Amino acid sequence: MVYSLAYVRSRVLTIEAVKVRFAPSPTGYLHVGGARTALFNWLFARKHGGAFILRIEDTDRSRHVADSLEKILDDMRWLGLHWDEGPEVGGESAPYFQSERLDIYTRHIDKLLESGRAYFALETPEELSAMRDAANAQKQTFKYRRPDPLPTVEEGRAAKAAGREVTVRFAMPENDMIVQDEVLGEVRIPREELEDFVIQKRDGWPTYHFACVVDDELMGVTHVLRGQEHLMNTPKHVAMQQAMGFRTPIYAHLSIIFNMNGSKMSKRDKEKALAKGLVPPEIDVHDFRVAGYLPEALLNFISLLGWSPGEDREQMTLEETVEAFDLSRLGSANAKFDRDKLLSFNTDWCAKLSPERLLAALKDFASVSGSKLADFDDETLAYLLRINAGYRTFRDIEAKCAFLWAVDDAIEYDAKAVRKVLQKNEGAGFSMLEHLVELLANHESWESASLEQFLTTLCEEKGVKLGAVAQPLRVALTGTTISPPIYDTLVLLGREKTLARIQRILTLKETIAQG
């Protein structure tokens, strides 16, 4: 096997310092697939004591979305994927916004032009698309054919000066390209498949390919871990590196993440579900955050997509993952995103994280989701966390506690619950409530322990199970048969509201019975 000089050199270089980057484009929220890419890069940097760079690829101003950068940075922070160089923290290779590096790209394009490895292309977009259509009409794939003779640099510059909008294309070498990949091995792409692609658009900005290659070199990137959808870009990048005398980083193309039905996970899934009136699936990191997931669980789960620590290990902390992370354990087969398994992971993380950590996470959830939970103080929130043990996401707590901020007179009663718990056995549930409203009004203390004592004694006297008391109460207080443990439910709601709600359902007894 023959390795290129650049390849060998980059190999040696990595012994000294690992440098990786995550390079999102500010076109929206951080996608869960992007988060996985970011995570793997981050893990690799941490594992080898290297640097993790965050670079913003914003060369296409038309696709720029306002607030996107802030959103991406915020979600990266939420995940705990802090960057060593990039926006807000700076670094030796600043700036980290490609939109601020135009002069650098222009300089390198000029050099390529001078050396003859790039040339001005005069076709207009209309001409190109016409050629493309013509090729398609004949069922052929359009390949850009290098003009002969080529316009000279002077001619190109003159055309540009004359107001003509020209592009610059990279002159691909005449040989097949070989990509060395850590997970796929050696990939050979036939020369016929490669064409002279555009490196400078007519607006003067570089294309992704060019900016990416220049920045990786200038920023000292040693390893490129990116999605497999980039595999066919890599030969182009390697060719440019060779033309410019750059090092070739070590590549590792990650398997792609799909939905359970095999489709690509995309924002479109959300739109489609919404159109059908369904609950939109979580696609962006932010969606999971708002849905009440823990970053610990999400990270742990996505780390296992396309990678495995082996030894049947699954649930592990980020630190353990860093320790176990290795390129050799990256998988090549695409993975499907199993939401059930994520939910299960989240449940387990909710059960094992410290109360302090859970409280902080719950507060974050409350603030980003706009939950009424945000109105409670820390003590109450910690209490809620404790009594709801067994919840799977914070949304479960939110749902189970919704009765707390419901308006007494606006509670809606679940028909099935009313029938089963209140009307059955000649209205035994209603009778129980009638009995309770009196007793509770006069009960001296309103603390959990005291109420427990009171209710269990009551059950013994009446010879019934606790359910015979608790369930009617739940329906009266929440409208459903679901609530936190009954004593806590009473305490949280308070005596006043408790009595008001019992009285209301008793008043509505006949109306409800008909409904």
Add this chain to the structure above:
RNA sequence: GGCCCCAUCGUCUAGUGGCCUAGGACACUGGCUUUUCAUGCCAGUAACACGGGUUCGAGUCCCGUUGGGGUCACCA
């Protein structure tokens, strides 16, 4: 369609020629615990896509078939 990548339970995966009558996890099914929901606990069902080789021996190596995916922009 051309080129490229991939292929172990429904899903994520372990497996790097003998330790595999293929292991773990999620899901599923059954049971137990429980004041509701949930959690928890126990048990069970379930896979090497197919066909050829190579080898004493193949889930593991090679070839083909089939299937899935990626990519073919002046987007990234």
